[in-house]
Amino acid sequence: MLLADYQKQQLNNKLGSLRISKKSSKWIAQIAVEAAEKQNNNNQNVMGVDLGLKVPAVAVTKNGKTKFFGNGRQNKYIRRKYKGLRQKLGKTKKLKKIKQISNKEQRWMKDQDHKISRQIVNFAVENNVSVIRMEKLTNIRNTARTSRKNEKNLHTWSFYRLAKYIEYKGNLEGIKVKYVNPQYTSQRCPCCGEMNKGRDRKYLCKACRFSTHRDRLGAINIQLLYNIYISNEIIRDNEN
Ligand SMILES: [Zn+2]
Incomplete structure (x- = not known):
């Protein structure tokens, strides 16, 4: 087996x-x-998960423990490879072969979602998490930080499937999944509330100098949601 x-x-x-x-x-x-399904342990230990393209998923626990999941660059490479293959075959009108390749690509993507969701749920279990908090799916579509070049990717890549896998694997472990509708998760400073625009992959707050990886910021803000003015020591990176 x-x-x-x-x-x-x-x-x-x-x-x-x-x-x-x-x-x-x-x-x-x-x-x-x-x-x-395991009993939910109601400890209100919330973990924030941010889904995206460059980094498929980032999770942050309430203690600021962070983990990145998946490999966005590899995903992009594989998808481009399949697209190239399809285009090549398109010229020769080998329709059956094209369909086979599309199915193969679908299976590969599904497999990735299975692996990533399993890793996220395992990370949650290790950290005694009782609630996984994610952005509402309609929200992700509208706010995913992306360049125009990535837009096509965005519509085909299934955030929905990944979220559903996390949900059902989490439920089996007694972890609830809650969808929230936070705003400015990619702009608001979790330490002082100031709005800043991230540059490249880095986020730096002009007001309090809080700095972190830009993709981590989304997960921190989802984790915190409305309790933004907490003691900020736990989420500060070591780099600054
Ligand atoms: Zn700040």
Whole structure:
């Protein structure tokens, strides 16, 4: 079996029906498992998760512990590679082959979302998190910090699927997922409330000199939400 450890653990639960099907040249066995959701521990330990393109996901705990997930540059490279292949084939009108390549790309993306969501939920469990907070999905579309070059990517890349995976994997661990509608998560300084525009990948507050990686800022602000004027020592980077 090609199973990850967490999948093997699932096999200790009540097993349902087994279905075997053939997909292209591979045989696949799918087994239904009945698993109880763990009880939510209500400690209100909130973790903020910010989804984006350059960095697929950033998580920040209430202690300021931060983790980056996925590889935006690799995603871009792979997607460009498939696009090139499709274009090449398009000229020769090999429609069946084009479809095969599209399916392969879809599977690759889905697999990435599975891996990233698993890593995020594991990180949450390690840090005893009870609530994962994310931006509302409609919000992400409108505010994702992106250049025009990336816009096409934005519409095809499924933030929605990644969020749903985080939600269902989190629920199985007793972690609630809450969607919030915060504004200015990429501009507001979490230490003093001042609005600043980030430059390149760095965010620097003109008022209080708070500085951090720009993608981390979104996750910090989602984590904090309205309690912005907290003791700011825990979220300061070591670099300054
Ligand atoms: Zn500030």
